[in-house]
Amino acid sequence: MFNAKHVDQLRRIVGKDNVLATQEELLAYSYDATNMWQHLPDVVVLPTNANQISDILKLANESRIPVTPRGGGTNVSGGSIPIKGGIVLCTTRMNRIIEINRTNLNATVEPGVILQDLQEALAKEGLFFPPDPQSAQGCTMGGVVAENSGGPSCLKYGVAKQYVLGLEVVLADGRIVKLGGLTPKNRTGYELAMLFTGSEGTLGVISKITLRLLPSQKSSQTIVAVISDVAVAGETVTEIIASGVLPSKVEFVDNWTFEKFRGLLPDEILDKSQVILLIQVDGLPETVEAEAQQVVDICQSRAGEVKVAQNQAEADRYWQARTAHFSDISSRTHTIVNEDVSVPRDKIADFIKLGQESAKKYDVPISFAGHVGDGNFHPVVLTDSRNKEHYNRSLKCVEEIIEIALSLGGVLSGEHGIGLEKQRFLKKAMDPAAIEIMKAIKDVLDPNHILNPGKIWEETSD
């Protein structure tokens, strides 16, 4: 276990300035963007290269010290909270974009690069990395891969795993391993890079990433539809997709967050509506125009108000209002329970209807928002963990909502991962044999269970 002499050993590995150990510094690494857990690490280490990560892990492995890998700490699953103490291994100082290659349509980056910084650098080269989690302004690329992040654009373009070509990973015993490569096609052996993609820091520490890129889209159009009824909104989405248009984003916010849209859309319509759909189509200008019209036509028959953003600035304002949803909801109450289920697209309307009934049954406020185009929802129950009775009702409601999603053929987590937040549901959501396989893989790669311990599966089943 951890003791004071380890701090000196870590200082020798990464240098004095890259080890944080005061109470104040440790507190700042005790949380992530969830609000149900907080735990202090014993020390925070900020390595600047893979060899340092290797030395840190060798030390931790020999001394059986828990290591929680962490980037921006923006996740909403509890995944980067050092729930067992020990070392927080933070990659934010490994933040170089090593190469952007326009011919190969790939980029190689260190894990600490902030996603938004990468997106800005790529845009200058006319390139684009589609995953766009709402946390893009703070999340780092190591986390994007380790959490297999999604976001609105994944409707058309897919999630992070579709863009991972190669990884350099440091294993628990300190071995530095190169997986995958630089090419889009690679049929050499097992897809081991995929094993670490979405592994939530439990199998290794990602120290370098090669990403597949796309050329930037030439044009895009944002359409906003204000709809009176949740079920109608669901049907609208289903019809848009069935009509042969594949928008890059179809987002859904309910009237909990309409405030952010005041001034952008007419009050009298907002006042009597339940849902705003934000839709973006992208591609060549002529295609975009035709597809936007198709979307407008479908929305018009169902929506109280349909607006096409007249310019990029107007579009940006709608998307900023959407991005603010999580913070907006979180700031309304002491505690939120934010879920991340994903249901098949043709079950969207059923899901929302049943979810609302459940919230009514347990008498708790609920807000629905999410990437409705791909069926990925973030139902948020607003509660207060200090009020045990209300909090327990909220947890029960959430549990029921997850069961509803699973019964409709959906999954437990679309994009946030399991972490601490969803591990109590894992057994319900996964084949027991699959859980056994995961554990067997964990034992091979991290036999001493030093990497991000306490995450994904519940302790009791360990």
Next chain:
Amino acid sequence: MKTSLNFEQIDRFKEDLDKCTKCGFCMSYCPVYQEEHVESSVARGKIMLIRALLDGTLEATDEMAEQLNRCTLCMTCAENCPAGTQVPAVITAARADKVRLKGLSFPYNIVYRWLLPRRRLFGGVVRLASWFQGIFLPKTEGTIRHLSLFLSALGKGRHIPQIAPKFLRQSVPEINKPPAGVEVKYTVGYFTGCMTDFVFPELGKKIINFLTRNSVEVVVPRGQGCCGAPVFLGAGDFATGRRMADTNVKAFKELDYIITDCATCASAMKDYVKFLADNDDRKREYTEFAGKIKDITEFLVDVLQLPPSAYRVAGEFKGKTVTWHEPCHLGRYLGVKEQPRKILKSIPDIHFVEMPDADRCCGMAGTFSIYFYDLSKKIADKKAASIDSTGADIVVTDCPGCQIQLIDSTTRHGMPQKVMHIMELFE
């Protein structure tokens, strides 16, 4: 176990403290985080530290103070916060409670509590300091703000301008009337600030001339003092700050407009009511006082509404390419973003070019640059690169604090750009 009764200032901003949802978006905007990449640097980290202070998990230690001081109060996080958390206000309040509980350390206690509020004595000490500056420091163009900055710079080799041989208030009368034949349309008070008074008196004279030429009678009240920014915003000493605020309110009581050439002074004075008003009388007086304050560019564009022809560029700057650094206190605090650009774009004699990230903090931030000079330099390096990318001959701004920082960083990088206050462009 502490109760929140010990944190009366933080309590006033409790709502902001509670608003933060820890989303971490501030990482993308914080100039300090972008140099250090550690969580305690960024707004979210500081909010969590202050919450821990309030619930008794952490104490008001020197390390806590160090973390709270590690912020330029540039407000970029607040401007971009999806929950609308006013982090700079919370940090300022926390600094104040720390000072109230633990006091100020030497030499800041002497400088802030005793010297800055005493204008004449302060002038004398600055003068004394200037003699030492001549001996110990590299001389550069232009001239030192607070004594504390000087003390710090002495040890660290900052390229700072020299103290002026004659201070502004020693060079101009209290009442400056328009030249004969020009009618008086407005009478304004000019808040000169320490920097223009002690370091850039020529700028002050230029502003007085510019205004009088354009039908404005300019009063330079002798009773004015330091705005108090380093004292109550930087160091969190609200009691001394209140004395300084009262001095300035009294000095400008009879005037309808208070013109400043320093965005930091202006925003600090507008913030008296937010931080220092401890009773109804002060609340009323500070509110009234704040309503009179106008940045010079804001006054010229919004009140005087001068035509482009009024901006006569000095001969030596004609034909030059000019870029603009937007001070945090001007753009984000005072909301004055368009006015200086409007002036610069309208002048035919210069070529204006917008620099990338013109509103990004330069890293000066008064007291911050004393505590963390190396960090301040790194933030300034990014600004220097922005300036460099424009190919401009001159970079102008509207805050002598930023000006000092830009002079220091362009000099360190051997860059040719001349750093000036926007009003120095004119005859």
